Amino acid sequence: MKYMLLVYGAETSWTPESREDCMRKSMTICDELEKEGKLIASSPLMSVSTSKTVRVRDGKQLVTTGPFAETTEQLGGYYILDVENEAEALAIAARIPPASVGSVEVRPLESLPL
Template identity: 50%
Template sequence: MKYLLLIYMNENAMNDTEREHCYGESTQLAQELHTKGQFLASAPLHPVATATSVRVREGKSLVTDGPFAETREQLGGFYLVNAQDLDEAIAIAARIPGAKVGTVEIRPVLEIAGLPEH
């Protein structure tokens, strides 16, 4: 089953040196997951100040700068993995460096017919 592991943290939780170390650890984790056939995708995101939100109301697109909601922690990146079950997804999430300073939300991916394969 596919799981999306969403990494939330305060954007100021790490200094530049810590962030570079986190990227190194994350890359190593991605390589290990790839070796096991569990890695599908992963990426950090640009700061929340670069976000744009789109809502469609009454047929009109409403575009605003910034994230949808003001929160203490922002979505900072993600992993998309294959895991046998939630327990295995939890074990992977616990290894994500961002879990040490933020929160990793685990969401099972709903697979629907007709979507293109990557």
Template identity: 50%
Template sequence: MKYMLLIYGDETALSESEREACYVESTQLAHEIKSNGQYLAANPLYPTALATSVRMREGKRLVTDGPFAETREQLGGYFLIDAGDLDEAIGIAARIPMARKGTVEIRPVIEIAGLPAD
């Protein structure tokens, strides 16, 4: 089953050198889980200052700067994995560096027939 591991944290909590170390450690993790056939994708996200939110209300498009909601932790990146079960996904999520400073939310992915393939 595919799982999306959503990485949340305070985007101001890391210094630039800590952020770079986090990227290096995350890249190493990606290579490790790729060797097990579990890696599908992973990327950090730019800060919420560069986010744009889109809503459709009564046929009108509303575009605003920033994330959908103000929160203490922001979505900072993701891993998309293929794991045998939730326990396996939890094991991988626990190895993501930001799990030590923030939160990793695990969400099963619904696979819809007819979507474009890789």
């Protein structure tokens, strides 16, 4: 079953050194998952200050600078996994370093008919 792990945290919770350490540990986990055939994709996101939000109302596009919601924790990255079950996805989420300072949301991906 496929799951998306959404990594949330406050951008201010990382020093340059702790962010680098987090990236190194996360890449090790990605390497392990890839060797096991469980990793489909993963990536950190650039700073929330680079984001734009698009809304269409009455057929007109409105683009605003910044994230969809003003919160203390922002979406900072994601993993897409193909694992046996939810328990395995949750166990992997707990291993991801940002889970110790933020949160990791685990959501199953819905299959679309082709």
